[in-house]
Amino acid sequence: MPRTPRPGTSQAAGRVRRRTVQAGGLEVPLLEAGSGPLVLCLHGFPDHAASWAGLLECLAREGYWAVAPAQRGYWPGGAAPDGSYRASSTGQDVLALIEALGREQADLIGHDLGARAAYAAANLGATRVRKLVGMAVPYGPQLRAAWVADGDQQRRSWYMFFFQTVMAQAAVELNDFALIDRLWREWSPGYELPETERAALKDTLRAPGVVNEILGYYRQLFTPPADEANRALEARASGAITVPSLYLHGADDNCMSVELSDGMEAVFTSGFERVVVPGAGHFLHLEQPKTVADHILGSLNS
Template sequence: MSLTNAGLWNDEGVSQRTVAANGLEFPVLEAGEGPLVLCLHGFPDHARSWTPLLRRLADQGYRAVAPTMRGYWPGGAAPDGRYGGSALGQDVLALIAALGRDTAHLVGHDIGARAAYSAASLEPDRIGKLVGLAVPYGPRLLTAFVADGDQQRRSWYMFYFQTPLAELSVPLDDFAFIDRLWREWSPSYVLSDAERARLKASLAQPGVLTQTFGFYRQLFGAPPEDPAIQALEARANGPINVPSLYLHGAEDGCMAAYLSEGMEELFPKGLEREIVPRAGHFLHLERPDEVGTRILGFLGRS
């Protein structure tokens, strides 16, 4: 595992380079020095949305790193074909090692939250603290996809992504599909034109849409045939023995906030769960000061 192409990009104290880990060359954004905090993005999003939090973490004495998740760049197709939770968790653990650390704190949003949960389930000794945003943990969520009409309505896009029509329709009319998701998921927030254009450009790169759909297609697909992968997936869905914080926007149009109720029993080392008022799915962008303060307070507490 190695670091390459350091310093290719700089935006007010946030630099970009490539980190070789787990068979992939991950583009990462980073800022600061100190204890490592990995910030993991979801869909339809990219690492840039963590920029405000990266700067704030750096100002408070952390080394903050936001990797691009597997599948989200042209060369980022899963080398093993896997986009399930255990693969995401293995990426996170490999990135910690590639960044020269034994342990790290994790902050994950949406699919990034799933990656954080998986890493902490697989190797809790390598995770200091965990913060999950917008996607709860545990079997209640999967049950909701098949038995909860409200969540099925919210998750319509996941079912649509199972079809080949998705690759054709999502880019139409300047990614109007993506605009709709952001509008429905965060009804009180409007992403700036400049950042919206950057996000769409990242999704328009060759192969990226099909690769990112892999997360959803494997979520609802047949279980892996390899018994070793089956066992790994089971471990990646076990109890999380890491002190954890969970934040969910009260106005989230993607995931129902009530699905996070009862998560505490899956976190033997403790879980603090909060519903953030006046925030939707992208709460780290909608309420950056409030969410950032809550994350920093949690990470800094002994």
């Protein structure tokens, strides 16, 4: 049955709070707003939890408890306890956080690598996930195929291949994270991240050890785990998704081609909707916040 959130009309309902929660062997920093049914908002790269602030406030005003955790590796002391930055590990983090927050179930909203974590969580714990919203990184075998055979996507994904090299960390940190500024410009043409938000993002990346850890997401992307148990876990995390799902992709995304989301419905077995958002690139929740929020709320409230 559709879940009806509590009416949340007061200004206080949307105020964002900070705290840490012990989950999955980590003290996870998070932002949260509101109360009610739980919605987890999962960030990607090169980003951090703070970019969800506007959506957290919006969800809170609609009667949800909106929570945006930092992904493993994104804070000092947040290095992966098992050394893994694979989809199955970040998916398990999501399920552990749902439990740590005292809930049986949550809705998931994931952007970029956060979408990958959400897809994995939905596979590893389908009963713990009520609704799923993925953004900017599609799900299914077509993405890996594109890295092998699609010259256009290979060009867009150059940074993933560069991050395999020993030069990557120095290059990311050089000239006050100029490479990060470049990625934002290229991936979301015409969008300018406000300076205060840009500075906050760079503060996240500047914290000791963070860049080295987050490069692990990409350095483990193209190789399977060495041991059989983790290979089996990765396989479980990449099956057909049985959770009702919405997928949003910016029409002008210069990181992931919108065509990569064609045919995604084949791997979703309990309802799937894809929406291409006009006037948006990779960071569509910041570029078109009202449009994105309206689609998300339409899905969560249905």
